[in-house]
Amino acid sequence: MPDTRTIVLEVMRYDGAHDAEPRFQSYEIPFTDDMSVLQGLQHVKDHVDGTLTYRWSCRMAICGSCGMMLDGEPKLACRSFLRDFAPGPLRIEPLEHFPIERDLVVDIGDFVEKLARVKPWIEPRVARALEDGPYIQAPAELDRFESFSHCINCLLCYAACPQYGHDPGFLGPAATAMLQRYNLDSRDGAAKERMEVAHSEEGVWSCTAVGYCSEVCPKAVDPANAVNRTKTESAVDWFTRFLRRGD
Amino acid sequence: MAARRPYVRPMQPGWWRRNPYFVRYMAREATAPFVALYALILLAGLVCLAEGPEAWRAYIEALQSRGWLALHVLLVGIFTYHTFSWFAIMPKTLPPVIVDGRRLEAGAITGAGLAAATLCMWILWIVAGGAA
Amino acid sequence: MSKRSNQPFFWALFGAGGMLSALVGAMLVFITGIAMPLGIGAPGDLAAYDRALAVARSVPGKLFLFVAVSLFLWHAAHRTYHTLHDFGIKPGAIAWVCCYGVALAGTLVALGALFAVGF
Numbered sequence: 001m002p003d004t005r006t007i008v009l010e011v012m013r014y015d016g017a018h019d020a021e022p023r024f025q026s027y028e029i030p031f032t033d034d035m036s037v038l039q040g041l042q043h044v045k046d047h048v049d050g051t052l053t054y055r056w057s058c059r060m061a062i063c064g065s066c067g068m069m070l071d072g073e074p075k076l077a078c079r080s081f082l083r084d085f086a087p088g089p090l091r092i093e094p095l096e097h098f099p100i101e102r103d104l105v106v107d108i109g110d111f112v113e114k115l116a117r118v119k120p121w122i123e124p125r126v127a128r129a130l131e132d133g134p135y136i137q138a139p140a141e142l143d144r145f146e147s148f149s150h151c152i153n154c155l156l157c158y159a160a161c162p163q164y165g166h167d168p169g170f171l172g173p174a175a176t177a178m179l180q181r182y183n184l185d186s187r188d189g190a191a192k193e194r195m196e197v198a199h200s201e202e203g204v205w206s207c208t209a210v211g212y213c214s215e216v217c218p219k220a221v222d223p224a225n226a227v228n229r230t231k232t233e234s235a236v237d238w239f240t241r242f243l244r245r246g247d
Numbered sequence: 248m249a250a251r252r253p254y255v256r257p258m259q260p261g262w263w264r265r266n267p268y269f270v271r272y273m274a275r276e277a278t279a280p281f282v283a284l285y286a287l288i289l290l291a292g293l294v295c296l297a298e299g300p301e302a303w304r305a306y307i308e309a310l311q312s313r314g315w316l317a318l319h320v321l322l323v324g325i326f327t328y329h330t331f332s333w334f335a336i337m338p339k340t341l342p343p344v345i346v347d348g349r350r351l352e353a354g355a356i357t358g359a360g361l362a363a364a365t366l367c368m369w370i371l372w373i374v375a376g377g378a379a
Numbered sequence: 380m381s382k383r384s385n386q387p388f389f390w391a392l393f394g395a396g397g398m399l400s401a402l403v404g405a406m407l408v409f410i411t412g413i414a415m416p417l418g419i420g421a422p423g424d425l426a427a428y429d430r431a432l433a434v435a436r437s438v439p440g441k442l443f444l445f446v447a448v449s450l451f452l453w454h455a456a457h458r459t460y461h462t463l464h465d466f467g468i469k470p471g472a473i474a475w476v477c478c479y480g481v482a483l484a485g486t487l488v489a490l491g492a493l494f495a496v497g498f
Contacts, residue, residue, distance in 0.1 A: 014254055016250075016251060016252025016253065016254065017250075017252070021254065022254060022256075072265055072266065073266070096256070097258075099253035099254060099255045100253060100254040100255075100256070101251070101253055107253050143343075143350075144343075162258070162262060162263070162269065162465065165258045165262070166258060166464055166465075196381075197381075199381075199383045199384060200381030200382055200383060200384055201381075201382070201384040201386070202381065203381065203384070205384040205386045205387075205390075208276070208461055208462070208465075209336050209339060209340065210269070210272050211272075211336055211339055212266075212268050212269065212272070214339065215268060222339070224339045225338075225339050225340075225341075228339050228340040229340070229341070229342055231340075231390070232340065234384075234387060235387035235390055235391060238383070238385075238387035238388070239387065239388075239391070260467045263465065273462075273465065273466075276458055276462040276465065277462070278458075279454070279455040279458035279459045279462065280455060280459055282396075282400055282404070282451050282454060282455040283451065283452055283455035283456070283459070283481065283482075285404075285408055285412075285451065286447070286448050286449075286451035286452045286455065286485060287452075287481075287485065288411075288412070289407075289411060289444070289447065289448055289451075290448050290485055290488060290489055290492070292411065293435065293444060293448070293489060293492040293493060293496070294488065294492045296428075296431055296432060296435055296492070296496055297435075297491075297492045297493075297495035297496045300428040303428045303431065304428070307415070307416055307426045310412060310415070310416035311416040311417070315412070315416075316412070316413065316416070316417070318412075319408055319409075319412030319413050320413070322408045322412065323405050323408050323409050323412075323413070326400065326404040326405040326408050327405045329397075329400060329401060329404060329405075330400075330401045330402075330404065330405060333397055333398070333400075333401035334401065360401070363402060364401060364402045364403075367402040367403050367406075368402070368403055368405065368406035369406075371403050371406045371407065371410070372406055372410070372420075372422070375410050375414075375421065375422040375425065376420060376421025376422055
């Protein structure tokens with residue numbers, strides 16, 4: 001009969017209705033080797049404290065809902081395991097650089113607005129009718145943007161980015177990865193329009209190549225690569241802008 | 248339903264100290280003033296050279312002091328850290344490099360950069376000797 | 380549409396200076412700051428005025444020395460300025476002028492000195 005091991009979770013709590021500022025609350029819970037941090041939180045909510053509030057859905061690292069700070073590092077709760085933090089205390093806080101809505105839930109409205117700004121859809125390069133049939137895209141063409149298409153919008157990269165922390169006006173890693181995902185897609189023709197968003201100080205030029213965003217990304221999107229390649233494109237465009245006629 | 252009152256956490260001044268990744272980043276950025284310092288030392292040498300043999304001799308004698316030598320040993324270390332950190336971040340700034348139909352790993356790009364640096368520094372050493 | 384940033388100009392100089400200093404910086408520091416004053420190896424001969432002058436008078440020597448001094452300064456200016464806020468210093472106009480002003484001044488002095496050493 002295996003021993004019941006326990007782990008201490010120190011969870012940040014905040015309720016705007018009666019808290020002036022966030023506080024920590026400790027929970028000691030039993031756990032088994034296969035339990036994720038998300039399951040630990042679910043145990044708290046189901047058996048200890050029903051008021052604990054957090055986002056989750058797929059519990060398999062594809063929906064991007066359960067991003068939070070675990071001992072100061074941005075991680076997906078469903079993909080992090082209690083056994084790695086035992087006996088604790090494991091400090092659980094909401095994603096950094098976003099306003100706290102309640103407990104571990106943050107307001108991600110800023111990102112949603114930025115995502116819309118980069119026009120995250122195909123604007124056909126060449127007009128195409130249904131009768132023309134499907135697009136043909138070679139593996140090499142898919143390769144150019146595929147990793148950027150793996151983003152699950154979990155926002156760990158925004159929590160990781162100190163420049164976004166200093167200036168929430170910064171477009172940021174995931175939005176820029178999405179910008180490149182469409183710019184590099186052979187079917188798309190709106191690269192120039194999207195680059196308008198990138199050229200400003202708060203476009204890509206707030207990035208100082210810290211690179212931590214790519215370190216924490218659970219889907220190996222490499223947003224740091226997206227942002228810094230966009231910097232190069234933006235710089236080339238800056239130098240050649242007077243050479244183009246009719247611009 | 249209660250009114251929303253989102254709480255904004257300000258970034259702390261020591262934000263980078265708690266995470267080794269950020270400490271390395273700040274160390275990388277902190278090499279900059281030292282790069283400037285060396286450039287100014289080199290510039291001082293050029294000015295002394297332009298002023299004539301006396302000024303040049305004084306410059307060389309100053310560089311021979313323990314303080315300036317120790318500083319240059321420190322600067323060699325700092326410049327070396329700059330070399331490593333520069334090529335470590337370089338893969339992030341490049342589009343995919345395709346060799347033989349396969350994408351080069353970040354480590355290979357960094358390695359190539361460090362190899363290039365080693366070669367360039369070796370050539371510089373030889374040229375500096377040859378120029379004399 | 381947001382105002383286009385003018386960072387690319389300085390960023391390009393930052394990149395060039397960063398690449399040059401990454402490729403040769405440590406060795407250059409060793410040569411001019413340790414080998415030359417201590418007379419180590421062949422570069423030690425550069426401590427002699429005639430030899431140093433010959434290098435500064437040669438076309439490749441002039442070019443290399445100018446590019447090294449100038450690009451190192453522009454690299455440092457850009458990186459220093461953009462790191463100030465990471466260290467908690469709000470960068471304003473004064474900080475901008477200090478950082479990039481040193482690079483500009485250094486570039487001009489280098490030009491002057493390399494002209495003054497003759498050909």
